[in-house]
Amino acid sequence: MADSNVLKSLYRDFKSQIDPKSIQPSVTVYDREKEMMAFQKLFRDIRLQVDVGLKLHQMRRNTVDSQFHDVFTEIDLLLEPVETAQQSIFEGAPKFDFVQPDGTHVKANGFRSLLCVLKELLSCLLYYLQKYARDRGGLFYNAADSLSNITAHARALQGMERICYHANALMTVNDSPNLHNSGDMRRSLLSLLYTETVCRDAFYGRCLGFQYSQGLKPILQFLAIAMASYEDWYKGTKDDPIKQLLNSLLKGGKYIQHPTQRGVKIAELTDDCSIYFAKAFWSLTEQTAVKTAVKLVSQSVDVSETLEVPAKNVTVDSVNGGSVTLQPPFSDLGYRPISVSLISHKLRDGQPFTGYKRPPTVPPSTGLIIHFHGGGFVAQSSKSHEFYLRWWSKELDCPILSVDYSLAPEAPYPRAVDECIFVYAWALNNLAFLGTTGERIILAGDSAGGYFSIVTAMKAKQLKLRLPDQVFAYYPATLISSAVSPSRFLSLMDPLLPIGILLSCLQAYTGCLASEEVQKRRKEIRDKILAAKGYVIPSTCDPYVAPKPQTRWDKMKGGFQRSQTTPEVPSAPKDSKAAPPARPPPPKSTRNASVGSKPSRPPPPSLKNGGKAVSIGSESPSVLFKPSAAKLEEHEEEENEVFESKDEKTSSIETGQSETQESCKEEGEEKESEGDEQGLTEVDLKAEQQSDSNCTGQAETQEDHRQSITSSASPFFPKHKSPGLRFGMKVPSKEETLSEEEIEALIEEVMATFDDADITLKDPFISPVNSPDELLKGLPLINIIVCSLDPLLDDGIMMAQRLKSLDQPVTLTVMENLSHGYLSLTGTEQLNAAYAKSIAMMKQALMVGVQQENNSEKES
Numbered sequence: 079m080a081d082s083n084v085l086k087s088l089y090r091d092f093k094s095q096i097d098p099k100s101i102q103p104s105v106t107v108y109d110r111e112k113e114m115m116a117f118q119k120l121f122r123d124i125r126l127q128v129d130v131g132l133k134l135h136q137m138r139r140n141t142v143d144s145q146f147h148d149v150f151t152e153i154d155l156l157l158e159p160v161e162t163a164q165q166s167i168f169e170g171a172p173k174f175d176f177v178q179p180d181g182t183h184v185k186a187n188g189f190r191s192l193l194c195v196l197k198e199l200l201s202c203l204l205y206y207l208q209k210y211a212r213d214r215g216g217l218f219y220n221a222a223d224s225l226s227n228i229t230a231h232a233r234a235l236q237g238m239e240r241i242c243y244h245a246n247a248l249m250t251v252n253d254s255p256n257l258h259n260s261g262d263m264r265r266s267l268l269s270l271l272y273t274e275t276v277c278r279d280a281f282y283g284r285c286l287g288f289q290y291s292q293g294l295k296p297i298l299q300f301l302a303i304a305m306a307s308y309e310d311w312y313k314g315t316k317d318d319p320i321k322q323l324l325n326s327l328l329k330g331g332k333y334i335q336h337p338t339q340r341g342v343k344i345a346e347l348t349d350d351c352s353i354y355f356a357k358a359f360w361s362l363t364e365q366t367a368v369k370t371a372v373k374l375v376s377q378s379v380d381v382s383e384t385l386e387v388p389a390k391n392v393t394v395d396s397v398n399g400g401s402v403t404l405q406p407p408f409s410d411l412g413y414r415p416i417s418v419s420l421i422s423h424k425l426r427d428g429q430p431f432t433g434y435k436r437p438p439t440v441p442p443s444t445g446l447i448i449h450f451h452g453g454g455f456v457a458q459s460s461k462s463h464e465f466y467l468r469w470w471s472k473e474l475d476c477p478i479l480s481v482d483y484s485l486a487p488e489a490p491y492p493r494a495v496d497e498c499i500f501v502y503a504w505a506l507n508n509l510a511f512l513g514t515t516g517e518r519i520i521l522a523g524d525s526a527g528g529y530f531s532i533v534t535a536m537k538a539k540q541l542k543l544r545l546p547d548q549v550f551a552y553y554p555a556t557l558i559s560s561a562v563s564p565s566r567f568l569s570l571m572d573p574l575l576p577i578g579i580l581l582s583c584l585q586a587y588t589g590c591l592a593s594e595e596v597q598k599r600r601k602e603i604r605d606k607i608l609a610a611k612g613y614v615i616p617s618t619c620d621p622y623v624a625p626k627p628q629t630r631w632d633k634m635k636g637g638f639q640r641s642q643t644t645p646e647v648p649s650a651p652k653d654s655k656a657a658p659p660a661r662p663p664p665p666k667s668t669r670n671a672s673v674g675s676k677p678s679r680p681p682p683p684s685l686k687n688g689g690k691a692v693s694i695g696s697e698s699p700s701v702l703f704k705p706s707a708a709k710l711e712e713h714e715e716e717e718n719e720v721f722e723s724k725d726e727k728t729s730s731i732e733t734g735q736s737e738t739q740e741s742c743k744e745e746g747e748e749k750e751s752e753g754d755e756q757g758l759t760e761v762d763l764k765a766e767q768q769s770d771s772n773c774t775g776q777a778e779t780q781e782d783h784r785q786s787i788t789s790s791a792s793p794f795f796p797k798h799k800s801p802g803l804r805f806g807m808k809v810p811s812k813e814e815t816l817s818e819e820e821i822e823a824l825i826e827e828v829m830a831t832f833d834d835a836d837i838t839l840k841d842p843f844i845s846p847v848n849s850p851d852e853l854l855k856g857l858p859l860i861n862i863i864v865c866s867l868d869p870l871l872d873d874g875i876m877m878a879q880r881l882k883s884l885d886q887p888v889t890l891t892v893m894e895n896l897s898h899g900y901l902s903l904t905g906t907e908q909l910n911a912a913y914a915k916s917i918a919m920m921k922q923a924l925m926v927g928v929q930q931e932n933n934s935e936k937e938s
């Protein structure tokens with residue numbers, strides 16, 4: 079089928095040589111075809127490896143055998159739903175692309191990014207599966223390592239499955255090209271609720287940074303590990319700094335060596351992240367030592383001055399001939415001078431200079447860049463961004479004024495916005511002092527700073543000040559709300575902007591930091607709803623226990639086993655007592671048994687269910703648990719036992735298994751009579767039916783699977799003896815069961831705790847993407863630069879869509895496979911290329927004469 083499509087597209091290519099008009103579409107179709115085939119090939123190859131693996135280990139001769147069998151079974155079960163979601167996202171993704179005003183198609187949006195990430199993950203998984211197949215039985219074969227790698231990637235695939243599922247659901251409710259589901263707080267809340275069930279530790283363990291290219295990966299891994307060890311420092315007693323430092327270094331080492339612990343730690347620490355921790359970690363770049371190091375390695379400049387904009391009224395000329403007086407910002411902190419940095423490669427006439435040896439001056443530049451730094455609204459300063467600002471100043475040959483606006487949570491919205499526009503007006507009045515004639519003024523900012531650059535232009539427009547000539551918003555946040563979007567799902571695995579930190583920044587900036595009591599209550603409600611929907615509450619599970627890496631001795635034994643006739647994976651029991659009894663082979667191989675009767679999932683729910691938000695993803699069967707780092711420490715001992723015999727465990731687990739079936743039946747009967755009364759939604763019912771069929775209808779096949787999973791210390795399953803645990807879902811107990819009305823009431827209760835936020839969000843300036851038309855019309859050219867692997871990708875795209883819909887000049891540039899914050903990172907060719915591209919764009923914008931051309935074009 080796919081082959082015939084390729085043939086068709088080749089034929090179209092051939093035809094296009096005759097008919098030049100058909101060149102464009104045929105190339106696109108061909109590319110898409112190739113992309114789709116790449117996915118199909120990946121799935122096919124993985125299935126092939128899994129089939130072989132399942133056959134090899136179907137005898138379940140020992141614990142390692144069982145573990146391999148479990149992990150292959152789990153992958154096998156995951157592939158189908160992942161592939162279904164992938165196909166559907168693949169179909170719909172292009173509808174959300176941005177088409178530049180000049181007609182160029184920008185192939186980027188959160189859906190596409192999720193597909194890229196999925197592809198990367200599948201490739202990694204395939205790599206480890208193939209490596210395992212190739213090395214098995216070889217001299218240097220390490221069974222534990224293989225198992226750990228395959229397991230880690232399979233667990234991440236579980237997370238991806240859930241994310242793709244939600245993304246797919248989002249696609250069905252969002253009318254293209256709308257990527258955010260803003261305006262529906264309820265739905266956002268529910269989506270956020272269900273994302274709690276993604277095992278995020280899987281993304282931060284062995285798989286950390288899997289989505290990035292080889293150059294970027296180690297940098298982001300380093301930063302994530304630094305964050306994990308900094309947490310230990312931050313929490314520890316600050317009495318003895320040396321002891322503290324050594325301790326965090328040791329912890330850093332530990333997190334490199336033990337990926338599982340790292341994963342759990344990062345997931346835990348970024349889940350309910352205190353804004354003060356994020357602030358402290360992100361402000362590491364403010365340390366004198368770091369600042370000095372930056373100065374040493376960066377471009378040297380003649381001027382790097384810190385100035386203060388006094389808190390006095392500023393009167394500026396307005397565009398209609400009059401003048402406007404701006405009062406200094408007052409909210410939250412009262413009147414205060416605002417700190418700014420002036421960076422200039424050459425000392426220019428008029429510029430202040432307090433350095434040691436005065437260099438010769440050069441005439442004022444024609445351009446000026448006013449820069450706003452990023453830092454999630456809560457951290458960083460012009461100094462922490464000086465590394466690239468110094469280069470900019472040299473390459474663009476113009477001075478840069480970087481604004482140190484006040485930070486949240488001490489100074490929430492609108493303080494920083496007021497400061498930015500105030501400094502802008504002050505700069506208009508002090509161009510000569512800044513060393514410029516001001517012929518070309520550019521506003522530029524990254525991240526939170528990108529947001530300020532757009533909002534400042536909007537404010538200038540509203541106040542009728544002279545507008546900047548262009549705006550450069552690098553990966554900006556443009557929707558200040560917790561609305562979900564496909565790219566925002568990336569924050570579930572992002573090393574720089576994890577979901578918990580993003581949400582804390584949001585609360586800090588909008589001035590809605592919830593009290594501890596409110597947070598506690600929100601969590602209680604979350605747990606109640608999830609339990610009622612049948613999710614295994616992550617925090618109630620035992621820690622994830624990674625397979626123990628083998629010792630060299632084990633490896634050698636592994637090597638010797640090669641000569642055996644059976645393709646066994648050696649797991650040398652420590653003593654004879656621990657030798658596992660050989661299991662009789664199951665009646666059918668699990669793989670064969672499950673063919674055709676695999677727990678196939680219903681399609682994503684139609685969320686337009688009579689206007690009711692339904693339980694997104696409630697039928698997902700994946701295993702869910704979120705271990706706690708503290709618990710994990712306790713289990714370090716147990717971790718060593720994973721490769722040991724399961725003799726003692728067998729009896730209790732087997733009891734658990736029969737209990738499982740019992741409870742399954744009981745609950746199933748109860749459900750039949752109660753289902754309607756409870757007013758469950760269609761999706762819920764489907765889920766129930768499915769779980770019922772898991773219970774009885776497919777007794778033979780699921781029995782195999784359940785047996786395979788519960789009967790060993792599975793690397794997927796925590797040693798959880800809860801009866802009723804099936805595929806990470808469980809039938810809610812009597813106490814956990816809630817009626818739909820009760821769930822509604824709980825949702826209402828949580829929504830009420832966001833009331834304040836709602837008031838703030840109605841401000842027309844807080845989210846530029848949703849600002850009224852009159853505030854956006856008449857803005858100068860806005861250049862939006864986004865990264866394809868950035869949780870805020872959709873924010874940038876939606877801003878461009880909005881401006882285009884108002885016929886505003888806008889460009890959208892996508893930096894492929896780069897992460898958020900790329901301007902602050904350095905050291906790889908990919909980063910250098912992206913950096914050079916940004917410079918080239920700004921250089922063009924600073925050229926005197928370009929504006930005149932634009933204007934005359936407009937007039938004509």
Ligand SMILES: CCCCCCCC/C=C\CCCCCCCC(=O)O[C@H]1CC[C@@]2(C)C(=CC[C@H]3[C@@H]4CC[C@H]([C@H](C)CCCC(C)C)[C@@]4(C)CC[C@@H]32)C1
Binds near residue numbers: 362368902
């Ligand atoms: C599934 C649903 C999801 C819902 C999500 C809700 C989304 C809410 C949306 C909007 C609300 C608020 C948005 C806030 C946006 C923030 C954007 C924003 O401003 O993001 C920036 C935050 C700082 C940072 C991470 C960054 C870039 C570079 C980073 C720096 C690189 C090196 C720096 C290290 C500290 C150096 C350490 C050296 C030491 C010697 C070890 C590091 C990591 C500091 C932090 C920055 C991006």
